[in-house]
Amino acid sequence: MSTSPTGVSGITEDDIAGYLANNPAFFERHAQLLSTVQLVSPHGARAVSLQERQIELLRDRIKGLERKFMDVIRAGQDNEALSGRLHRWTCTMLLAREAQAIEAALIDGLKHEFMVPQVALRVWGLAPEHAALNLSQTVSDDAKALAASLTMPYCGLNSGFEAASWFEPEVPVQSMALVPLRLGKTAAQCFGLLALGSPDALRYQSDMGVELLEQIGDIASAALARLLP
Structure with missing residues (x-):
């Protein structure tokens, strides 16, 4: 037994x-x-x-809950700070009247508010009077096709995209984000590409959330639409 x-x-x-x-x-x-x-x-x-x-056991659980609570508070503070930066950047572009002021507000605002080391912008199909703007420089058909094909912002390593050549050469770019500019949701309505670059290879990763980048793209598109014919 x-x-x-x-x-x-x-x-x-x-x-x-x-x-x-x-x-x-x-x-x-x-x-x-x-x-x-x-x-x-x-x-x-x-x-x-x-x-x-x-x-x-109760003490351990309370400590765990306290840590989670602090994480929630920190996340809320971070979200509030991001919301404030996005609000200030949007207001700056809304106040810009001239074409050059819109371009400067968009690029300089992203660098300052979101601490982005490199920002480049290209727009095609502009009204003729805006041909002298830096953002109106020639873009290849391949780059335009890439922008039109993006259903959401691209984030990842600098893999030799044409947009990488738009950045200032003094600061090397290891990772980048590409944000399509559209008047609507279709590929045919794509009229530009916003590129963000960083020397940090981990700044823009393929698995990161892109909600903020999508909002930035929508706001930039709305502001730049004033320059189209």
Whole structure:
């Protein structure tokens, strides 16, 4: 006849656990057991009472909840700061009247508010009077096709995109984001490309969220649409 881990033939630890779970009044009838049960503390090899062990578990849970709460607070503060930067940048572009002022507000605002080391912008199909703007420089058909094909901003390593040649040569670009500019949602409505670059290879990664970049693209598109015929 086999003996179970409890030392009692035919009765297993699961049987005991099931009995206690289904009979909560057991410890009311045997209250003295609660003061005699000794458990190993997770903070050392010493033995502690059941009550002390429960208190330790509660303390650990409270510490875990406190850490999660602080993470939520920090995330909220970060989101509030981003919202403030986006608001200031948008207001600056709305206040810009002339074409050159719009271009400067867009590029300089992104560099300043979002601490982007490199920002480049190209727009095609501009009204003839805006042909002298820096953003109206020639763009290849391949770059235009790439911009039109993007259903969301591209984030990743600098893989030799034409847009990388638009950046200032003094600052090397390891990672970049490409944000298509559109009047609507279709490829035919794409009229430009906004490029953001960083010497940090981890600044723009393929698995990062692009919600903020999409908002930046929508706002930039709305502002630059004033330069189209």
